[in-house]
Amino acid sequence: MTPYNQIQSYIQQRQFQVAHHALVARINTNANDHQAYALLAELNMTLGNLNKAQKIYDKCLSLFPCALYSLSAAKLALFTQSPSAAKRYIQHLLGCTQLSGSEHDTLANILLRLNQYTDAGWHFNRAYTHAPHSPEIAINYAIHLKMSGELAQARTLLASLVQANSSNAKCQLAYSELAPVELAPTRITQLATEITAQTTPLALQRLHHALALEYEKQENYPKAWQSFIASKQAISAEISYSPKQMTDYFQALSKLLDKPIEFAPERSLAPIFVVGLPRSGTSLMEQILAQLLLQPLGETSILPQALRFCHDYNSNIQHLSRAYEEANAIEQYRLFSAQSVDGDKRFIDKQPFHFFFIDLLAKAFPRAKFVVMKRDRTDTCIANFRQLYQTSSPFHCYSYRIQDIQTMYDDTYAFLQKATQKHPTQIKLVNYESLVEAPRLTMQSLCHFLELDWQDNALHFYKQGYYSATASKMQIRQPLNNSSVGKYRNTYPI
Numbered sequence: 163m164t165p166y167n168q169i170q171s172y173i174q175q176r177q178f179q180v181a182h183h184a185l186v187a188r189i190n191t192n193a194n195d196h197q198a199y200a201l202l203a204e205l206n207m208t209l210g211n212l213n214k215a216q217k218i219y220d221k222c223l224s225l226f227p228c229a230l231y232s233l234s235a236a237k238l239a240l241f242t243q244s245p246s247a248a249k250r251y252i253q254h255l256l257g258c259t260q261l262s263g264s265e266h267d268t269l270a271n272i273l274l275r276l277n278q279y280t281d282a283g284w285h286f287n288r289a290y291t292h293a294p295h296s297p298e299i300a301i302n303y304a305i306h307l308k309m310s311g312e313l314a315q316a317r318t319l320l321a322s323l324v325q326a327n328s329s330n331a332k333c334q335l336a337y338s339e340l341a342p343v344e345l346a347p348t349r350i351t352q353l354a355t356e357i358t359a360q361t362t363p364l365a366l367q368r369l370h371h372a373l374a375l376e377y378e379k380q381e382n383y384p385k386a387w388q389s390f391i392a393s394k395q396a397i398s399a400e401i402s403y404s405p406k407q408m409t410d411y412f413q414a415l416s417k418l419l420d421k422p423i424e425f426a427p428e429r430s431l432a433p434i435f436v437v438g439l440p441r442s443g444t445s446l447m448e449q450i451l452a453q454l455l456l457q458p459l460g461e462t463s464i465l466p467q468a469l470r471f472c473h474d475y476n477s478n479i480q481h482l483s484r485a486y487e488e489a490n491a492i493e494q495y496r497l498f499s500a501q502s503v504d505g506d507k508r509f510i511d512k513q514p515f516h517f518f519f520i521d522l523l524a525k526a527f528p529r530a531k532f533v534v535m536k537r538d539r540t541d542t543c544i545a546n547f548r549q550l551y552q553t554s555s556p557f558h559c560y561s562y563r564i565q566d567i568q569t570m571y572d573d574t575y576a577f578l579q580k581a582t583q584k585h586p587t588q589i590k591l592v593n594y595e596s597l598v599e600a601p602r603l604t605m606q607s608l609c610h611f612l613e614l615d616w617q618d619n620a621l622h623f624y625k626q627g628y629y630s631a632t633a634s635k636m637q638i639r640q641p642l643n644n645s646s647v648g649k650y651r652n653t654y655p656i
Contacts, residue, residue, distance in 0.1 A: 524589065547564050
């Protein structure tokens with residue numbers, strides 16, 4: 163009989179039919195072979211049969227209820243945007259002390275996706291306690307501490323990780339975000355040495371970005387800018403981006419403004435969407451609004467996934483156009499929100515790039531409101547160039563050349579202006595500069611538009627200690643201020 167490790171090898175080598183026959187043979191011999199069922203679930207996931215894989219994991223759990231299968235089933239449920247199912251799979255694992263370090267770490271990451279930050283923190287801590295010498299578990303714990311605002315602890319742990327393994331580019335980058343200014347000269351020397359020893363694009367991207375942050379601490383802006391450019395160039399060969407496709411996409415979006423939806427709109431939900439280019443103040447707005455008895459869902463991905471959003475923007479417009487004719491994508495979003503929101507609370511969805519779908523969402527949810535954040539063009543473009551985004555993201559491929567960022571800014575807000583004219587009762591533009599310089603007046607006006615009661619204590623959002631995985635994790639822990647207005651406007655050459 164074919165052993166399990168051989169079947170795993172078949173799956174990895176994409177010999178799917180051979181793997182399937184071997185697994186069926188094992189199950190026919192022993193109907194209680196939970197390991198064979200687990201591999202069968204893995205095979206179906208690889209083949210894209212996600213619903214079937216989910217049912218097979220249920221079978222695994224009925225035969226052998228263990229943490230490994232619960233965690234695997236929960237991860238799959240998250241991937242298929244079923245948060246209630248994910249919660250059900252892991253409920254019995256919360257607070258469990260019998261898990262291994264890797265199991266605690268996996269559970270913690272699942273809990274983050276479910277916005278259960280307190281439980282996630284407990285399990286990250288347990289994972290690190292169990293396996294403090296595991297580099298991946300240690301860095302995950304350090305990043306969790308940083309996102310939680312435990313900056314001193316995160317800094318200490320990251321310093322020790324960098325000292326133990328200076329070639330770990332992920333640790334180096336995370337540490338440069340927190341390392342004290344006085345260490346910048348030493349850090350610059352160390353990072354320059356590591357860059358010469360690296361060859362992988364992702365590691366070089368991270369190390370050059372870390373080096374740029376250290377140069378900024380020294381106010382050596384010419385070298386910082388050169389390092390930001392080097393960071394972008396290190397990975398740019400792996401980025402698929404066509405400026406023409408993006409321009410054509412915005413033109414197609416403008417045409418869709420006149421296209422009606424061919425299904426019944428959903429009138430029971432009144433969500434608030436916060437959109438705008440990254441680094442325009444969307445996280446700040448979300449945190450303020452969250453004080454007004456609204457439930458923040460963070461940056462959801464259900465709609466882009468339902469629309470099969472990818473790097474090919476010609477394909478994206480085809481899928482989006484089809485979504486005006488059939489309710490599938492909107493229905494998936496409705497079901498996701500029903501599973502994610504407590505009771506009948508009004509919620510905030512702060513996915514910046516929902517502006518791509520703003521017209522579809524406005525027509526499908528007539529009671530929805532949209533807050534469009536807009537920041538000074540130069541400030542926004544510099545901030546996007548200074549940010550290191552995930553290369554796998556289909557949204558951020560514009561961010562590797564400053565010229566592409568500038569064009570993206572112009573096209574984005576030209577389209578959003580048209581969308582606002584089309585849906586004036588649903589879409590309101592808020593200037594970042596107005597928000598930070600006259601927050602009370604700006605928010606009172608916005609709350610009137612959103613049909614919310616304003617409360618002055620909402621401006622004390624920074625005292626709440628919210629978990630933040632966004633690029634604004636530092637800013638949202640400070641009172642509103644205008645320190646970012648024009649910060650690099652006369653410093654960097656754009």
